Amino acid sequence: MLSKRIIPCLDVKDGRTVKGINFVDLRDAGDPVELAAQYAKQGADELVFLDITATHERRKTMIEMVKSVARQLNIPFTIGGGITEIADAEALLNAGADKISINSAAVKNPQLIEDLAKTFGVQFVVLAVDTKHINGKNIVHLNGGRLITELETESWIKQAENLGAGEILLTSMDHDGTKQGFDCDLLGKINKMINIPIIASGGAGKTEHFTEVFQKAGVDAALAASVFHYGEILIPDLKQELKRNNIPVRI
Amino acid sequence: MVAIIDYGMGNVASVQKALNFLSVKNVITDDHDAIKAADIILLPGVGSFAQGMKNLQERNLIELLKDEVMVKKKKFLGICLGMQLIMEKGIEPHECEGLGWIEGQVVKFELEHLNVPHMGWNNIDVLNNTYYENCETKDFYFIHSYHVLPKNKIDIAATVDYGFDVVASIQRGNIFATQFHPEKSQNAGLAILKTFFGINA
Numbered sequence: 001m002l003s004k005r006i007i008p009c010l011d012v013k014d015g016r017t018v019k020g021i022n023f024v025d026l027r028d029a030g031d032p033v034e035l036a037a038q039y040a041k042q043g044a045d046e047l048v049f050l051d052i053t054a055t056h057e058r059r060k061t062m063i064e065m066v067k068s069v070a071r072q073l074n075i076p077f078t079i080g081g082g083i084t085e086i087a088d089a090e091a092l093l094n095a096g097a098d099k100i101s102i103n104s105a106a107v108k109n110p111q112l113i114e115d116l117a118k119t120f121g122v123q124f125v126v127l128a129v130d131t132k133h134i135n136g137k138n139i140v141h142l143n144g145g146r147l148i149t150e151l152e153t154e155s156w157i158k159q160a161e162n163l164g165a166g167e168i169l170l171t172s173m174d175h176d177g178t179k180q181g182f183d184c185d186l187l188g189k190i191n192k193m194i195n196i197p198i199i200a201s202g203g204a205g206k207t208e209h210f211t212e213v214f215q216k217a218g219v220d221a222a223l224a225a226s227v228f229h230y231g232e233i234l235i236p237d238l239k240q241e242l243k244r245n246n247i248p249v250r251i
Numbered sequence: 252m253v254a255i256i257d258y259g260m261g262n263v264a265s266v267q268k269a270l271n272f273l274s275v276k277n278v279i280t281d282d283h284d285a286i287k288a289a290d291i292i293l294l295p296g297v298g299s300f301a302q303g304m305k306n307l308q309e310r311n312l313i314e315l316l317k318d319e320v321m322v323k324k325k326k327f328l329g330i331c332l333g334m335q336l337i338m339e340k341g342i343e344p345h346e347c348e349g350l351g352w353i354e355g356q357v358v359k360f361e362l363e364h365l366n367v368p369h370m371g372w373n374n375i376d377v378l379n380n381t382y383y384e385n386c387e388t389k390d391f392y393f394i395h396s397y398h399v400l401p402k403n404k405i406d407i408a409a410t411v412d413y414g415f416d417v418v419a420s421i422q423r424g425n426i427f428a429t430q431f432h433p434e435k436s437q438n439a440g441l442a443i444l445k446t447f448f449g450i451n452a
Contacts, residue, residue: 001412002365003372003390040437045372071268076392076435096264098394098435118344120261121298123368123394166368166396197366220371250372250390 051081070096117164179205
């Protein structure tokens with residue numbers, strides 16, 4: 001049986017991991033390569049690195065980081081942030097990334113999803129979506145949540161699936177940083193709508209939240225950052241807890 | 252010396268890293284002389300079947316690989332797309348002839364209640380234990396939208412439950428191949444590679 005995946009997310013800025021509370025007030029949470037190796041050892045199923053200040057001149061730093069992560073890691077990892085064209089993705093793939101995550105660039109140019117999927121296969125393309133509840137609708141936000149779009153989350157995700165996205169990383173901005181649990185209603189709704197895996201993101205505070213999101217929303221994977229970085233949740237404990245609740249996990 | 256075939260299809264760096272970790276001498280190459288000089292051929296790869304065949308063709312590797320693996324009987328390891336390409340036929344994204352070393356074809360997942368791609372860690376059932384005997388766990392990392400259907404059941408080395416018994420690994424003579432990524436499957440993956448490359452634990 002396919003295991004549910006636990007995915008620590010490392011937001012990287014200037015070569016260090018940080019985690020925003022509701023996307024602002026960044027705090028330093030350590031060296032990404034070191035953290036990555038620790039997580040792999042603890043039983044993380046995958047890792048996601050998001051370069052949250054991806055500017056052109058910093059790409060080289062990121063490529064170097066990807067290379068050193070790849071050298072130390074024998075679990076899959078995804079890189080996101082600042083990928084706007086095929087060449088960006090190719091450089092990351094060649095550095096050792098297993099998947100890339102795109103967000104703003106895909107909204108501005110949906111064709112990018114199709115081009116990436118055709119070039120590297122759908123399994124390589126993760127679409128990250130930051131969503132916020134506004135006037136009864138779920139609306140896609142860009143630039144780490146600072147920019148509102150006119151896109152409704154549901155229709156954007158459906159479109160992305162049709163274009164060739166292999167996986168959706170869905171972050172609820174309303175839940176992110178609150179530690180009050182994932183947005184199970186929205187995640188469950190989206191999960192029923194599409195046939196590609198969903199990674200739930202935003203709101204993890206305790207182990208029960210993970211149990212809840214797998215049981216209620218039926219997602220494939222759950223992602224969190226600070227609860228792992230600050231040791232509030234230890235991955236081996238989390239997995240034992242999930243197993244006790246009959247959720248298939250890799251131990 | 253292991254020749255990791257470089258044909259522009261995916262993450263060869265990870266495979267090389269795993270081999271380096273095990274101190275297995277290797278080279279990432281599409282050079283015919285280097286491939287002829289190698290004792291073992293490793294065909295990695297992710298991406299589409301047709302593109303993979305096209306890239307092999309452009310590098311004039313199809314006949315060469317057949318000669319090394321099917322005639323000279325060099326040990327061969329295929330991973331993910333590298334396993335699919337050894338079949339006779341694929342359909343991704345259009346119908347296309349494969350290397351044809353193993354009878355059978357590659358088809359798309361048709362699943363009503365499960366996601367495609369089949370992505371993540373899944374538990375395999377081993378049918379041929381040759382390269383699996385040192386694995387302490389049987390969880391491996393899969394990421395694929397197409398799966399192989401070998402004509403002869405005897406060629407199936409392992410299956411994985413994803414709606415049905417999906418072929419996870421193939422073995423016949425000097426040919427061994429996995430749909431999952433041993434290089435991304437932590438200790439279990441390393442155990443397979445160790446056994447395949449004859450490294451004593």
